[in-house]
Amino acid sequence: MAAIGFIGLGNMGAPMAANLLKAGHHVTGFDILPQARERFAEKGGKVAKDAAAAAAAGEVVMTMLPAGQEVRAVYLGGDGVIARAKAGALLLDCSTIDVESARLVAARAAEAGFEMLDAPVSGGVAGAESASLTFMVGGAAAAFARAEPLLAAMGKTIVPCGPAGNGQAAKICNNLILGVSMIAVCEAFSLAARLGLSAQTLFDVSSRSSGQCWSLSSYCPVPGPVPSSPANRGYKAGFSAAMMLKDLRLAEGAALATSAANPLGAAAANLYQIFVDEGAGASDFSAIYRFLRRESEKS
16 A cells, blocks of 8 residues: 555545545645644544645655646745655646646656656546546656556546646646536526426437537536436535636636637636626536526526
């Protein structure tokens, strides 16, 4: 079993670290929030006094952090992971961040003699809790081989995506599809309501025909057709609107940097920005249906 330092015990990191513990690994964790550290200790984890101590505690160091700024700070600072990790440790960042930051940190890690992977996830909190996440992994094949058994304790699908930064590229592109498709599904249900077509009828038709997509068939944004969807539990977040906005903005930034066309992605980001600015950032991203329905009713 591996000795693992885990930095970032939030909504995603905490259940991921807990699943590593369940698999028999020795996990030393740290988070800036005391309550997160306390919950981790209750699960049987060892709590480090700071991020540097967590980095020094394992033959593997994992991170799950909010954004590129935090990843750069945690890895590149004077007391950062690269400075404090044990020689030969495998570095594994599961955050969703910009590709540029991922490649910068990986390059610095390589200069210091470390193997590093970027391995963002899909599946939300429910996937983290059930150990059914999808990992999109960027980095060298040898590092991937070292990491795969650990990732298997936290997820069901582990996809090598190529060199450093490509895991982030895959995650950003995937969530661009998700954000745009969710808005399209919400618009269709809103229009159906205006036309007097029931949500269940539209679901029965589209889920079996050319309108079928994950946002419809697995995560339907209206109450009723898919009992497990957040729409049937008050839009309690599996994946929050604020996180979707973050990912769409990452895609927008990447599109600008590479001169890639992004008209639908930009429009989706702007809609989510309005929704989040109204105070809905903590709700599930599928709750954008309520915003679009309200806008329809204004006319």
